[in-house]
Amino acid sequence: MSLTIATWNINSVRLRIGNVERFLKLRKPDVLCLQETKCPDEFFPHQAFEALGYKHRLIQGMKSYNGVAILSKVPFTATKIHHRCGKEDCRHIEAALDTGNDPILIDNLYIPAGGDIPDPGVNDKFAHKLEFYREMAEWFAERRPKPRMRKGLRRIAVGDLNVAPLEHDVWSHKQLLKIVSHTPMEVELFGNMMAAMDWIDVPRRFVPENEKLYSWWSYRNTDWRKSNRGRRLDHILATPALSSAIRSHHIDVDMRDWEQASDHVPVLATFDV
């Protein structure tokens, strides 16, 4: 079966539920992973998703900040809510998708943005971000399939990881080296997390590393398209067991122009599972 996964930092699911519905009708992903829902669970707009066939929903939200959700047409065989760095701040949920074959595990992540100053000694938010990356690398390493497991493990991780790892994941590598999201320290920890599970960077399977690729443009630019000072903060990662199943990818850049747009646009990938 064909499986399309989308990830989107929605920056308030209630404010932008109209845009979510429009996106789902347009792209019809099988699974949508949202971050920054900013919505306590009791207020989550379930009916909008139910009406469009997303009958399987795992949500973990809170007041004001953060919040993640997995909305799926595909049933779950298991779900988990994870607490990271000793906090309960709604940043990691996990579901097993019932694809008929081995279930595919999907992690939906909202990694801390990290504040403005890239120094963990003076900026607690940056320290939290680094700690989150270290914890994820360790957690994935513990789940890495043993060499004797020849078929490997089918796992997909998506979300707003708040790091643009490659030179051409930002508009100016040189000018952003000291800007949080592209500092060498963050990029190194991102790399450690990638190595922990041998993750494949799915969009970069299709777009060469010397081409610009972004999923986020700041609200602070008056004309985002003209200045085009973007960053690739939103990611889709897949394990080697899914390597031959990867079919296509798409970043919905034009959605940055939609009425009352999020500052992030959806990233999609299709697998033949």
Next chain:
DNA sequence: ATGTCTTATTGTATAAGA
């Protein structure tokens, strides 16, 4: 880099986070 958007509140202006 600048400077915008969202949420919440000792609220109709301000602060915090991104």
